[in-house]
Amino acid sequence: MRIVNQPISKIDGMDITTGKPVYTDDLAHGHELAVKILRSPYAFARIKAINLEKASRIPGVECILTYQDVPKTRFTMAGQSYPEPSPYDRLILDEYVRYVGDEVAIIAAVDEKAAEKAMKLIKVEYEILEPVLDFEKAIGHPSVVHPEGDVTVNMDIGMDKTKNIASSCKIEVGDVEAELKNSDVVVEGTYYTQAQAHAMMETYRALTYFDHNGRLTIVSSTQIPFHVRRIVARALQIPMGRVRVIKPRIGGGFGGKQTASVEVFPALVTLKTGKPAKIIYDRRETFACTTSRHAMRITVRLGADKEGNIKAIDMQALSDTGAYGEHAPTVFAVAGYKTLPLYGKARAVRYMGHAVYTNKMPAGALRGYGVTQGTFALESAINELAAKLQMDPAELREKNIIREGDAHPVLGETPEGKPVVLASSALDRCIKRGKELIGWGEKYPRKVVSDTKVRAVGMAITMQGSGIAGIDTASAVIKLNDDGFYTLLLGSTDMGTGSDTTMAQIAAEVLETTMDKIIVHAADTDISPYDTGSYASSTAYVTGNAVIKAAEDMKKKIIEAGAKLFGVDSEEIEFDGEFVRAINKHQSLSLDEMARRLISGEGKLQLVGTGTFGGDTSPPPFIAGFAEVEVDTETGKIDVIEYVAVVDCGTMINPNLVRIQVEGGLVQGIGMAMYEDVKYSERGKMQTDTFMQYKIPCRKDIGKITVDFEPSYEPTGPFGAKSVGEVVINTPSPAIAHAVYNAVGVNIRNLPITPEKVIMGIMEKK
Amino acid sequence: MQIKVTINEKMMELEAPYDEFLMDTLRRYGFLSVKKGCNTGSCGLCTVWLDGKPVLSCSVLSVRVNGRNITTIEGVQKEAREFADFLVKEGADQCGFCSPGFIMTVLAMKRELSNPTEEDIIHYLTGNLCRCTGYQGQLRAIKKYLGVV
Numbered sequence: 001m002r003i004v005n006q007p008i009s010k011i012d013g014m015d016i017t018t019g020k021p022v023y024t025d026d027l028a029h030g031h032e033l034a035v036k037i038l039r040s041p042y043a044f045a046r047i048k049a050i051n052l053e054k055a056s057r058i059p060g061v062e063c064i065l066t067y068q069d070v071p072k073t074r075f076t077m078a079g080q081s082y083p084e085p086s087p088y089d090r091l092i093l094d095e096y097v098r099y100v101g102d103e104v105a106i107i108a109a110v111d112e113k114a115a116e117k118a119m120k121l122i123k124v125e126y127e128i129l130e131p132v133l134d135f136e137k138a139i140g141h142p143s144v145v146h147p148e149g150d151v152t153v154n155m156d157i158g159m160d161k162t163k164n165i166a167s168s169c170k171i172e173v174g175d176v177e178a179e180l181k182n183s184d185v186v187v188e189g190t191y192y193t194q195a196q197a198h199a200m201m202e203t204y205r206a207l208t209y210f211d212h213n214g215r216l217t218i219v220s221s222t223q224i225p226f227h228v229r230r231i232v233a234r235a236l237q238i239p240m241g242r243v244r245v246i247k248p249r250i251g252g253g254f255g256g257k258q259t260a261s262v263e264v265f266p267a268l269v270t271l272k273t274g275k276p277a278k279i280i281y282d283r284r285e286t287f288a289c290t291t292s293r294h295a296m297r298i299t300v301r302l303g304a305d306k307e308g309n310i311k312a313i314d315m316q317a318l319s320d321t322g323a324y325g326e327h328a329p330t331v332f333a334v335a336g337y338k339t340l341p342l343y344g345k346a347r348a349v350r351y352m353g354h355a356v357y358t359n360k361m362p363a364g365a366l367r368g369y370g371v372t373q374g375t376f377a378l379e380s381a382i383n384e385l386a387a388k389l390q391m392d393p394a395e396l397r398e399k400n401i402i403r404e405g406d407a408h409p410v411l412g413e414t415p416e417g418k419p420v421v422l423a424s425s426a427l428d429r430c431i432k433r434g435k436e437l438i439g440w441g442e443k444y445p446r447k448v449v450s451d452t453k454v455r456a457v458g459m460a461i462t463m464q465g466s467g468i469a470g471i472d473t474a475s476a477v478i479k480l481n482d483d484g485f486y487t488l489l490l491g492s493t494d495m496g497t498g499s500d501t502t503m504a505q506i507a508a509e510v511l512e513t514t515m516d517k518i519i520v521h522a523a524d525t526d527i528s529p530y531d532t533g534s535y536a537s538s539t540a541y542v543t544g545n546a547v548i549k550a551a552e553d554m555k556k557k558i559i560e561a562g563a564k565l566f567g568v569d570s571e572e573i574e575f576d577g578e579f580v581r582a583i584n585k586h587q588s589l590s591l592d593e594m595a596r597r598l599i600s601g602e603g604k605l606q607l608v609g610t611g612t613f614g615g616d617t618s619p620p621p622f623i624a625g626f627a628e629v630e631v632d633t634e635t636g637k638i639d640v641i642e643y644v645a646v647v648d649c650g651t652m653i654n655p656n657l658v659r660i661q662v663e664g665g666l667v668q669g670i671g672m673a674m675y676e677d678v679k680y681s682e683r684g685k686m687q688t689d690t691f692m693q694y695k696i697p698c699r700k701d702i703g704k705i706t707v708d709f710e711p712s713y714e715p716t717g718p719f720g721a722k723s724v725g726e727v728v729i730n731t732p733s734p735a736i737a738h739a740v741y742n743a744v745g746v747n748i749r750n751l752p753i754t755p756e757k758v759i760m761g762i763m764e765k766k
Numbered sequence: 767m768q769i770k771v772t773i774n775e776k777m778m779e780l781e782a783p784y785d786e787f788l789m790d791t792l793r794r795y796g797f798l799s800v801k802k803g804c805n806t807g808s809c810g811l812c813t814v815w816l817d818g819k820p821v822l823s824c825s826v827l828s829v830r831v832n833g834r835n836i837t838t839i840e841g842v843q844k845e846a847r848e849f850a851d852f853l854v855k856e857g858a859d860q861c862g863f864c865s866p867g868f869i870m871t872v873l874a875m876k877r878e879l880s881n882p883t884e885e886d887i888i889h890y891l892t893g894n895l896c897r898c899t900g901y902q903g904q905l906r907a908i909k910k911y912l913g914v915v
Contacts, residue, residue: 013850016865017853018839019840019846023801199897200861250861282805496860496863498857656903663903664900666900690804692808696895698895
């Protein structure tokens, strides 16, 4: 491979880093109406009356919209393939407000100042209702978060909204109870994960306008332009053909921008006024009025024999989806689907439970998508099992993990009804290498450094998927331009990951050309071929395969066109990326010359190659993560000394970009493990809504990060590649918790792992 | 209010309301490299130089820069691109949204510190948050750029 598997610089790198105006707000012309949202101060209330009299008299106010001004068709903001599993449970504005921060009115004015002034003068009369704030008390709570009768679902997701159950799920193989009964050793633990924030640097934003054809154009910092088109069309009750969505450069997403959190508001303003409009969420709104990770409680029971052969895994889960059900059923299910297969030797496995509505900010998609939560629970339990068995936790894993060639029913079913076989895995090698890198042999379990300091190591393993099998698809189109360079049209959404670059690498590899000959365009729903968007660890695998198909199609068409120009059969033509040769005639034509002739009166032929791909399976990447921490036994303070992750993501399309994905994901995972606490007031207001209260890791908080690779070869992947974007966030929480346990004997089962919890644990032990 | 400032070595007269922060004024006048990441002076994205020293432009009132010198990344493109080349070669550019502020801090650090250690570098840049890279690639780029072993 000449270009794939090379550390090529990101094609947009020099321009985005040096300040070129290429993000959503940079593209505004400055005369859009400023859109502001009046938000509910109550966690649960019904709006009795809204008085706009004084507010609408403020000079510059263009319109103020309330629940009486919006279509009455419920929708979901979740960016998922239609028909979405997420329930249609929201309106743009509703008579009921379901969390502190829920939208009450949309104000549009000539500038922010006028909009804010008007906002303060809106008088709202509320009937305050008793909120559901504790997700463990949601089921059967006297208050029903969604009392309205018009919530609909596209499929049976196990909703019972009278009990505040948004969705239910059960995955079961074998007889878990019987296997547990027959186990020599059983451990049980209940684990809690918090509602982590994405904290991407560019907050949510969109601008909207009518174009010269009277079509509603939305420029949005989104991961899901095609889903946004459909969501907005439904929410506004206008045909999809009247909506165009353009995605410029994105300042980070992490799954947050897989939910269309803001687009409907300026879109409605533009629809009502005919004028361009812009909404920019500040950091507070981004923290408190969009989505977060689903907070979860997972109780794990593991059964094993004395030799450490795991016989049963049982996971009972409860997920807090907040006020609306964006991604509720899918995040919930994935927490089981992408954890249970890890220990392939277990005879019986089960994962079940509910996602529940509460009067808190809705949860949604966030890197890891449930697997992060499931991994913390399962891997913590595995470490507790190892402790009970008095067995090295690495050895326990080596004994029980799924291996390449093993079949597992939870991985999926083949068309013949057989369990899917794991086609690629180097997890065993990842564990081995990780142990070497962290120095497991010398350091496990602990070293006493001084009277008050203990150093210890801990570990965890994880898997994810690569795209959503059987549902999500991606397409690519390649156009040959009249000077012999190509335009690669994509609907995937590079949010900083570098996917535009890796897709260009794949195209250049197949077309045997150089990177400078591939121009990437993404994404604009009027121009780009359909792609579900960049989420679910899909782009490298799903879009990557589509690009291979499109490039091969283009190659075939170049050869056919060459045959026509030379007047020979296609079999007599050779193409090496630069020249088209008629083998027997000793004639050749450069690609640029041929391209010019093709689009001229002589050729009358625009060459376009296309490819569409959807995965039949979702090949899992794997990671073995190892933490070394130092714990202060007097204060409970934890310092991460080193974090080692060894990754199997198949072939690395671009080793540099893969490495950064891993490092960035690990640090986001360390943040979740140790710093990123979410706190609500007693009345349900999120208190951690700025970077002052919600601490994401800074440069000093993370210790040494060591990343290495043990690639397998995924036969269905583009050049053997699997995904890497999400799997990277899953191991830090359980591995650090394990290291803390090994240091001071305290099991922290409730994230984040703070000094307070550690010192309390130490004191309780005494 | 009217203020007179030198921005990227050009004298300019700007209109800025008394309560406007420099970051908003700069964006209003087309210096779109300046990004806002928080509202609390926590993230470092809006870093520009005031009389050659890095400041958070979201926390400086525009009226207070009357008569002073402002530098944004638009004004130091050659130097910024030299460093950006190292950053991009590590793959540590990622979403790029924090990069202009980050690069302005790196270039200021280069002027301010001689032979910084790894610890010095991390300390100087602590106020510049990044959610994409995990900071390691940025550090590798800086060390190569400064020739720090």
